[in-house]
Structure formats: structure tokens, C-alpha cells
Ligand SMILES: *[C@@H]1O[C@H](CO)[C@@H](O)[C@H](O)[C@H]1NC(C)=O
């Protein structure tokens with residue numbers, strides 16, 4: 039405690055460009071940061087002043103710094119347009135990039151840029167990959183505060199333990215991993231035999247061996263990897279552009295309730311009812327459906343539209359096959375759907391009797407690109423017609439000017455030649 043605080047003091051005193059930004063605990067860092075990057079744990083935002091996403095992240099970043107007070111994690115930011123050497127050192131290619139640095143390793147944050155996601159990410163990677171629980175109260179506490187975590191029960195030795203800790207290390211940025219003895223765990227889960235691994239999601243838990251039947255036929259390593267990869271999402275998360283790529287790696291069908299949030303992140307009541315209805319399907323049939331279906335909801339229809347490549351009416355139900363990227367839409371009017379109808383629809387998808395659209399073939403990808411370009415253009419037009427007209431009108435104007443001059447030049451050149459020829463003939 040003594041040494042770090044001294045170095046910290048020196049750091050603040052020595053680097054004149056490092057200061058606490060107004061009313062926030064975010065450290066503004068310079069290229070001298072490179073000299074001290076291995077000193078303690080850092081959560082850094084690499085930004086550029088012109089980047090709009092960085093501006094949006096700024097207030098969130100201040101809250102992150104506030105939330106991580108009292109921990110050993112220091113929160114800072116680097117202006118990469120001024121200190122390009124820092125950006126180069128960490129191979130920063132886009133803005134904003136969020137990275138956690140400790141010792142010689144760094145982790146890049148790839149989730150949704152909300153305060154909770156970022157804080158949880160930092161807390162996860164700041165500790166060891168698997169944290170050992172020794173007190174009964176600690177497990178109560180973890181259950182109360184984490185909607186999702188993995189728990190290994192048994193002695194810290196043997197092949198299951200080795201595989202668990204190896205996979206935990208790989209998924210450390212994405213999930214919380216704990217271990218404990220049978221005595222503590224049996225208050226929270228029914229333990230048929232130890233060692234074993236559980237995932238706790240809100241009020242339910244699933245056991246590794248229940249989910250994975252052909253344990254013997256496959257190698258434990260990849261089985262554990264796939265299981266943790268598939269189970270590391272909550273029962274009904276909000277799906278955004280930030281996390282959909284992670285969720286699609288589960289290898290399950292992604293079942294999305296598509297609704298529209300307003301600017302204050304509120305969902306209108308009729309859409310809330312629809313979302314609740316979809317959520318009730320997974321909550322009531324968790325044990326049966328969770329192996330093949332990952333549920334979730336989308337608050338911005340653009341994301342769902344770009345998957346479906348059409349403008350969906352709202353609310354809507356969209357199911358994506360995460361391996362082939364095909365999607366399924368219910369044949370009935372979505373707002374009339376009942377939980378029973380949704381279950382039948384999912385059964386049909388699972389036995390592959392429901393019609394599938396889209397996919398991942400080149401023509402579909404091209405069409406999706408075209409659809410997204412067209413949508414963003416029409417959004418731009420609605421948002422600011424004058425700017426859009428100027429942006430697209432100017433290049434078009436130039437282009438026609440160039441075309442015009444090329445054509446005219448040709449004609450004039452030709453006329454010149456003819457004249458020359460005529461002169462020659464005269465002479
Ligand atoms: C598990 O797989 C990783 C690579 O995916 C490999 O490095 C490791 O040695 C494997 N462990 C076991 C116990 O097979």
C-alpha cells in the first residue's frame with residue numbers, strides 16, 4: 039500500500055500534463071505514460087477529440103472512474119492525436135479503444151460501452167482468472183451482485199479443475215469465474231458429485247454435466263470451452279451492436295424481441311407487453327429451451343432491420359441461426375403472438391420446418407450492405423436534408439463537371455484536328 043501510493047504521488051507530481059480533469063477522477067495522460075504503464079493496474083480510454091463516440095463516452099468514463107475509486111485500478115485517458123506514440127505502442131486502430139493494462143498483459147474491452155459493463159470488465163480482469171471463495175457470506179454476496187457467474191465446486195486439482203482454470207483464463211474479460219468447496223456450495227446448489235461446474239444465472243443454475251451429455255466422446259477441453267462460451271450470457275439480455283457478435287458465438291439460435299426505445303431509453307407500454315411475453319417464454323421453459331435458444335431483446339430496430347434486410351413492423355420477433363446467419367420471422371402478426379405460439383414457432387425452427395431467410399452467402403451479404411447504405415442515407419436525409427444534399431450533391435456536381443469537360447475537350451480537340459487537317463490541305 040505504501041509503495042504504490044508513493045509512486046502514484048510522484049506520478050502526479052512529475053508529469054505536468056497529468057491532472058485530474060475537472061470534477062472527475064479521470065487522469066489525462068501523456069506519452070510519458072509509457073514509462074509507468076507497468077506500474078499497477080490501468081483502465082485506459084484511447085480517444086481522439088474529433089470522435090463523436092468518444093464524446094458520448096466521456097460522461098460514462100467519469101462515472102466509471104468514480105465507481106472504481108477505492109480499488110487499485112487507475113482510470114485514465116490518452117489523446118491519441120497528440121500522443122501518437124502511445125497509440126502505436128498499444129496498436130490502437132479505432133476510437134475509442136478501452137484497454138485494461140496490468141503487468142505485461144493488456145485486455146481490450148469489446149462489450150457495450152455502458153458504465154456497468156465497463157466496470158465489471160475492469161473488475162474481472164484485475165483479479166486472478168478464478169477467484170476462490172472461502173466464506174459462506176462471500177457466495178451470498180456474489181449471488182446478490184452478479185447476475186451471472188461460473189462456479190467450480192471441489193478440490194483445486196484434477197483434470198476438471200485444470201480445464202476450468204484454463205478456460206476461465208480465456209474468458210476472463212467476459213465472465214466471472216469462482217471456485218469453492220462443497221461445504222459452501224451446497225447451500226446454493228444441489229451437488230450430486232464433486233468436482234463439478236455450475237453457471238448461476240439470476241435465480242437459476244445449470245450444471246455442466248447436465249447440459250453436456252456425451253462427455254466421454256469428446257475431449258473435455260473443447261467441451262468446457264463450448265459450454266462456457268454458450269452459457270456466458272444472461273437469460274434475457276439487451277442485445278446491441280456492441281455485444282451481438284459475442285452473443286452470436288454461442289452457437290445457439292438467437293431469439294430477439296424487437297422493440298423501439300426512445301432517446302430516454304424508454305420503451306412504449308404496448309411494446310413492453312410484447313417484450314415481457316417473449317421473456318416469459320424463456321423464463322417458463324428455461325431447462326428445455328436454454329440449450330438451443332439464447333433469448334434477448336433489441337431496443338433499436340435498425341439492428342434488427344439490418345439482420346432481416348427489411349423494415350420490420352414493431353414490435354417483432356426475429357430468430358437468428360448463429361451458425362448460418364439465416365433468420366426466421368413468425369408468419370402471424372407478431373403483436374398477436376401468444377407464448378404458446380412462440381413455443382410452436384421455436385419448435386418449428388428447431389426441427390427446421392420453419393422457412394429461413396437471408397444467410398451468409400455473398401449475394402445476401404452484398405444485399406445487406408446495400409440495404410444498410412440505403413437506410414443510413416435515408417436517415418441522413420431525414421436528419422439533415424441540406425447537409426446530405428451538399429455532401430452527395432457536391433461530388434456529383436464535380437463528377438458531372440469533369441465528365442462534361444472531358445467530353446467537350448474531346449469534341450474541341452477533334453475540331454482542332456479537323457482544322458489542322460484543313461489548313462494542311464490548303465497549304
Ligand atoms: C486445451 O486447449 C488449449 C488450446 O485450445 C491448449 O493450449 C491446452 O493445452 C488444452 N488443455 C488440455 C488439458 O488439453
Ligand SMILES: *[C@@H]1O[C@H](CO)[C@@H](O)[C@H](O)[C@H]1NC(C)=O
Nearest residue numbers: 289290291330359360361362
Ligand atoms: C442453423 O442451421 C444449420 C443448417 O440448416 C443447422 O444445422 C443448425 O442446427 C441450425 N441451428 C443453429 C443454432 O446453428
Ligand SMILES: *[C@@H]1O[C@H](CO)[C@@H](O)[C@H](O)[C@H]1NC(C)=O
Nearest residue numbers: 382383385386387389390391
Ligand atoms: C416440427 O415441429 C412442429 C411444432 O412442434 C410440428 O407441428 C411439426 O410437425 C414438426 N415437423 C417435423 C418435420 O418434425
